[in-house]
Structure formats: structure tokens, C-alpha cells
Amino acid sequence: MGQEALPPFEEIPHTADLALRVRSADWPALLLHAAQGLFYLLRCEARGPAAPVSREITLEADDPETLLVDWLNELIYLSETHHELYTAFAFTHLTWTHLHATVQGWDHHPPQKYIKAATFFDLKLLSTAAGYEVTITFDV
Amino acid sequence: MVHKHELIRIAPFVYEIPADYRPKMRVPARIYANDEILEMALGDRSVEQLINTATLPGVVRYALAMPDVHQGYGFPIGGVAATLLPDGIISPGGVGYDINCGVRLLATSIEAEALRPHMDRLMNTLFKNVASGVGAAGGLRLENKTLRAVLEEGAKWAVRQGYGIQEDLEHTEDGGCMTAANASALSPRALERGRDQVGTLGSGNHFLEVDEIVEVYDEALAEALGLVRGRACVWIHCGSRGLGHQVCTDAVRLMQQSVKKYNLDLPDRELVCAPFHSPEGQQYFQAMACAANYAWANRQVITHLVRRSFEEALAGRLPVGELRQVYDVCHNIAKVERHPVDGKTVELCVHRKGATRAFGPGRPEVPRAYRAVGQPVLIPGSMGTSSYILVGTEKAMQDTFGSSCHGAGRVWSRAQSKRSIRGEELKAELERADILVRTDSLSGLAEEAPEAYKDVEQVVNVVHQAGIARKVARTRPLGVIKG
Numbered sequence: 264m265g266q267e268a269l270p271p272f273e274e275i276p277h278t279a280d281l282a283l284r285v286r287s288a289d290w291p292a293l294l295l296h297a298a299q300g301l302f303y304l305l306r307c308e309a310r311g312p313a314a315p316v317s318r319e320i321t322l323e324a325d326d327p328e329t330l331l332v333d334w335l336n337e338l339i340y341l342s343e344t345h346h347e348l349y350t351a352f353a354f355t356h357l358t359w360t361h362l363h364a365t366v367q368g369w370d371h372h373p374p375q376k377y378i379k380a381a382t383f384f385d386l387k388l389l390s391t392a393a394g395y396e397v398t399i400t401f402d403v
Numbered sequence: 404m405v406h407k408h409e410l411i412r413i414a415p416f417v418y419e420i421p422a423d424y425r426p427k428m429r430v431p432a433r434i435y436a437n438d439e440i441l442e443m444a445l446g447d448r449s450v451e452q453l454i455n456t457a458t459l460p461g462v463v464r465y466a467l468a469m470p471d472v473h474q475g476y477g478f479p480i481g482g483v484a485a486t487l488l489p490d491g492i493i494s495p496g497g498v499g500y501d502i503n504c505g506v507r508l509l510a511t512s513i514e515a516e517a518l519r520p521h522m523d524r525l526m527n528t529l530f531k532n533v534a535s536g537v538g539a540a541g542g543l544r545l546e547n548k549t550l551r552a553v554l555e556e557g558a559k560w561a562v563r564q565g566y567g568i569q570e571d572l573e574h575t576e577d578g579g580c581m582t583a584a585n586a587s588a589l590s591p592r593a594l595e596r597g598r599d600q601v602g603t604l605g606s607g608n609h610f611l612e613v614d615e616i617v618e619v620y621d622e623a624l625a626e627a628l629g630l631v632r633g634r635a636c637v638w639i640h641c642g643s644r645g646l647g648h649q650v651c652t653d654a655v656r657l658m659q660q661s662v663k664k665y666n667l668d669l670p671d672r673e674l675v676c677a678p679f680h681s682p683e684g685q686q687y688f689q690a691m692a693c694a695a696n697y698a699w700a701n702r703q704v705i706t707h708l709v710r711r712s713f714e715e716a717l718a719g720r721l722p723v724g725e726l727r728q729v730y731d732v733c734h735n736i737a738k739v740e741r742h743p744v745d746g747k748t749v750e751l752c753v754h755r756k757g758a759t760r761a762f763g764p765g766r767p768e769v770p771r772a773y774r775a776v777g778q779p780v781l782i783p784g785s786m787g788t789s790s791y792i793l794v795g796t797e798k799a800m801q802d803t804f805g806s807s808c809h810g811a812g813r814v815w816s817r818a819q820s821k822r823s824i825r826g827e828e829l830k831a832e833l834e835r836a837d838i839l840v841r842t843d844s845l846s847g848l849a850e851e852a853p854e855a856y857k858d859v860e861q862v863v864n865v866v867h868q869a870g871i872a873r874k875v876a877r878t879r880p881l882g883v884i885k886g
Contacts, residue, residue, distance in 0.1 A: 279473055281817065336652055380500050383476075
């Protein structure tokens with residue numbers, strides 16, 4: 264089976280916490296798929312009439328893995344504290360170590376699953392024949 | 404992947420992986436287990452994670468796994484590792500994101516049989532008064548000055564506000580306050596996350612249970628702890644909520660740089676650390692102490708809400724009497740303690756991640772009321788199963804840096820639990836067994852199904868038979884609030 268047949272993200276078994284395997288053809292898509300996977304795990308649900316929201320995120324890191332963890336932790340923080348679901352992620356500036364993004368979604372959508380943080384456990388950005396792959400462990 | 408034949412059985416229930424098993428291990432790794440528990444530990448990555456902790460700079464004697472060990476991130480859950488001060492490191496990954504997640508036990512003078520007809524009313528009142536669930540906020544909204552007092556004084560702040568009594572503090576690990584706390588060490592984001600979560604259970608495996616003391620193993624010890632067979636008691640399991648999670652997130656991020664700065668060689672980035680006395684190490688320790696204090700204040704306010712709920716629900720029905728705090732222990736913490744290493748008593752930074760302090764008789768840290776028998780060790784089981792009260796021993800002081808297990812320990816992933824168990828059916832099954840359940844999340848309930856955990860009786864028997872804690876009593880749930 265070719266890499267293109269594999270899903271952009273999938274939940275993989277972890278005894279105590281949650282883990283996602285994320286795949287993509289390129290770096291922007293990896294960050295996008297990781298964000299989509301995160302919101303799949305968070306299960307944000309409407310609790311009242313929802314209005315559209317938009318937030319700006321700027322991050323700087325020393326390496327791509329740290330940028331990925333920072334990106335996910337920023338989304339966890341924003342979603343948890345503002346009770347928001349984000350469904351659209353646009354990168355206005357992106358390198359391996361710098362990110363500026365506009366994320367859009369809906370308010371009054373608190374997460375139904377609590378995730379404390381994305382961790383660095385065994386975090387390695389792997390090059391594959393079809394692009395990139397990474398496994399992210401989340402503390403819950 | 405470690406295989407069973409590579410482990411050396413060095414004593415009953417103690418297995419060792421020698422320090423030459425893998426390059427860069429500084430000390431051996433030890434696992435407290437029986438055969439079945441050992442097989443389970445070898446079934447996930449927990450032993451690999453334990454070996455990783457045996458490589459930490461400054462680690463002494465051995466890295467330890469308790470019988471409830473299971474895969475975490477960085478350290479395994481159920482891991483204990485101590486580093487020699489002044490040069491050893493402190494690692495936020497050795498404490499985890501839920502800093503001072505812990506357990507508190509309250510003893511009542513109410514006979515469980517007399518309480519049973521009123522349980523429905525009591526559980527409804529507790530569920531109404533104690534906020535639980537994902538992102539739950541409590542009735543308190545803390546302004547800067549008050550939040551700083553909570554962070555630097557912990558449960559003492561709560562008692563000063565009328566949320567408890569002096570004896571509660573005496574029966575709390577560290578008196579409910581780590582004095583190293585410095586609120587200036589926290590990020591604005593951590594402070595913001597702490598404003599409205601004091602007095603809340605949270606979600607995940609956190610719970611509030613009303614139990615019956617169904618078995619006493621040692622009458623003298625039970626009497627010393629004020630535990631009487633047939634009486635009701637209350638277990639409270641929760642931690643430092645979003646504030647503690649943010650403290651860990653901030654520290655793990657900050658210390659990514661420390662690894663380069665201090666030229667540390669680590670097998671996993673979640674094990675990031677800094678020398679204990681470095682600016683980074685001290686900033687984390689002070690912030691961690693704040694989060695620990697926040698967790699103690701949280702459990703203290705919940706204790707107040709539990710006491711009030713008993714009075715509210717049982718007024719005119721049953722005499723409530725006193726809900727006396729037996730003890731309160733941390734599960735996720737790093738502490739400066741003195742322990743023997745190579746025949747000398749030295750100062751260590753002891754990391755317990757999913758492990759309980761279990762100090763033996765005579766230690767000054769043990770409350771005066773318990774000093775002759777040892778520190779109470781509180782081991783909650785999985786939902787619907789027994790929980791245990793033990794005491795620490797001198798053998799724990801000699802062999803495990805005064806540590807023991809903290810719970811049953813997971814064996815199933817959360818996804819497997821949800822695939823195998825339906826929340827509605829589990830709730831009905833528990834209620835058929837006379838255990839009332841209150842929860843906002845049936846899928847969360849399924850994740851915490853008893854089948855997802857090891858048999859807590861086996862886990863407790865390992866620490867008891869290995870001599871690192873001694874069984875006192877067993878409790879069985881009458882009602883559970885699942886966070």
C-alpha cells in the first residue's frame with residue numbers, strides 16, 4: 264500500500280495518554296493535519312449559539328519539532344480557555360522555525376476531552392517517500 | 404524492547420535491569436512486580452522509559468518502577484528517581500503536567516449501612532456543589548493578590564479563609580504548603596489559567612468517592628489512623644488543574660535550551676532538565692511548588708464543599724459529626740529530601756511521577772499523630788473497585804527513597820476502553836452493584852472502566868509483600884463522582 268493511501272492523521276494506542284500519527288506531503292500540511300488531529304481528539308461540541316471567531320498565532324522555535332509542539336500547545340490553550348473550535352488554519356508566514364497563522368472557527372464549542380499538553384516524548388520528524396511523518400503523544 | 408529473561412530477580416517482587424544493559428545508563432533500573440504485573444509492564448514502553456530515567460545526570464542508586472507502572476511520556480507513570488544535590492538535575496518530565504495530582508481521605512463517624520438510604524440525596528448534593536468535568540470553573544474567581552496567596556501558602560490560605568481546620572494541615576503532606584513557592588516564577592498564562600479553578604475536580608481519572616471501610620488488616624494501625632470497619636469515608640482525587648499543566652508546559656519548553664546550555668545528553672526530549680541549583684532549575688522548582696500549593700488549596704476547598712454537602716444532604720436525617728482528614732498525599736512531585744546513599748545520608752531531589760511518598764515511622768515529616776506508625780499511604784483503586792490505606796515503612800526508607808505505588812495503573816488505552824465498554828452499560832452495572840454514579844461524561848466514564856486497570860489488590864499486595872508499605876484497611880465505593 265502506498266503512503267498516499269494512509270490517512271493524514273490517526274490515533275494510535277497509548278496505555279495512559281493519547282497519541283496521534285500524522286502524515287503529510289510537506290511541512291505546512293503536517294502542521295495542518297496535526298491541528299486537525301488535535302481537534303478530532305478534543306471533540307469540541309456546541310454549547311449555545313456559536314459565532315465565528317478568528318485568532319492570530321505567531322511562534323518562534325529553535326527546530327521544527329519544537330515549533331510543532333508549540334503550535335499544538337497554543338491551540339490547546341486557546342481552545343480550552345476560550346471554549347473555541349478551530350476548523351480553518353491559514354499560514355501567512357511559515358518556515359521550519361517560525362510561524363504566523365490565522366486560525367478560524369467557532370466560539371461556544373468547549374472541548375469535551377481534556378488534553379493537558381502536547382509532549383516531546385519520542386518526537387521525531389521523519390522523512391518518508393511521500394513526505395513527512397511524526398508521532399505526537401498528548402498528556403490527558 | 405526488554406525481555407523478561409534480561410531482568411534479574413534480586414529479591415521477592417524486585418527485578419533489576421543492570422546498569423550495563425544499555426549505554427549511558429548511570430544506575431540500574433528496578434521494578435517492583437509479581438509475575439503477572441511484570442508481564443504487563445513489559446507489554447508497553449514503560450520499562451524503556453524507566454531505563455531512560457536511569458541515564459539522568461546525577462541519578463543515584465537506581466531508577467524505580469512501582470507495580471502500578473505503565474507507559475507515560477518521559478518518565479513512566481509509577482516512576483521514582485532521585486538525583487544527588489547540589490549538582491543533580493530537576494526534570495519537569497519527572498513530575499508531569501498535573502503537578503501534585505494527589506489523594507485526600509476523610510473519615511466519618513457515620514455507619515455506611517445508616518448512610519445507604521440517603522446516598523442518592525448525598526451524591527446529588529455533592530455533584531451539585533463540587534464542580535467537575537472538562538474545564539470546570541469553581542465559585543471562586545481569584546484576583547492577583549489572592550491568587551498569589553494561594554500559590555505561596557497552599558492549603559494554609561484555604562484554612563485561613565475558613566475552608567478547613569488546623570488539623571487538616573497537620574494531616575497533609577508538607578502541611579499543604581511547599582515553602583519554595585514563588586509566584587513570580589509563573590508565566591502570565593499559568594496565572595490566568597489558575598484564576599477560577601480552585602475547588603474543582605477536573606476530568607480524566609479524577610474523582611470524588613463515598614466509600615465504606617470494609618476490611619481492616621491491622622487493628623492497631625487502623626485505630627492509629629482513626630479508621631473503623633463499617634464506617635463511611637470520602638476519597639478526593641484531583642490536582643493543580645490548568646495552572647499546573649501550564650507550569651509544566653512552560654518548563655519543558657524553557658529547558659529545551661538548558662540541555663544545550665548545560666551540555667546534557669538525554670535519550671528523550673521530554674526528559675529535559677536543568678541542574679537543580681541553576682536559574683532554570685530554581686525557576687521550575689519555585690513554579691512547581693506554587694502549582695503543588697494550588698493543588699493542596701484545591702483539595703482543601705473541595706474538602707470544605709464535601710463537609711458542607713454532607714450537612715446539607717443529611718440534615719435532619721442522620722447526625723453527620725466530623726469529617727476528619729486522615730491524610731493527603733501527592734502523586735506527581737519533586738522534593739528535596741534526605742535519604743541514605745552508599746551508607747551516608749545525603750540531600751536528594753526525589754522525583755515521584757505517579758508514585759506516593761511512603762515515609763516510615765519516626766521521620767519528622769510524618770505528622771505527630773502518625774509518627775509511631777508511619778505516614779498514611781492512600782491507594783485508590785479503579786472506579787467501582789476497592790481502595791486501600793497503607794502506611795510507610797522503614798524498608799521503604801532504605802530501599803525506595805520512602806516511596807510506594809499510587810494506584811492500580813492502566814493496562815488498556817483509552818481508545819480500547821471506549822471500544823470495549825459502553826458508558827451507559829458501565830453505569831448500570833455499577834448501580835446494580837449498589838455503587839451510585841454521577842458524571843457529565845459517559846464516554847469519560849467508559850475510559851475509566853475497571854477493566855482498563857490492573858487489579859489494584861495485586862498491586863497493593865506487591866508493595867505490602869515487598870515491605871515498602873503495610874496494608875491497614877480496604878474501602879469499597881458506595882458512590883462515585885467521575886470528573
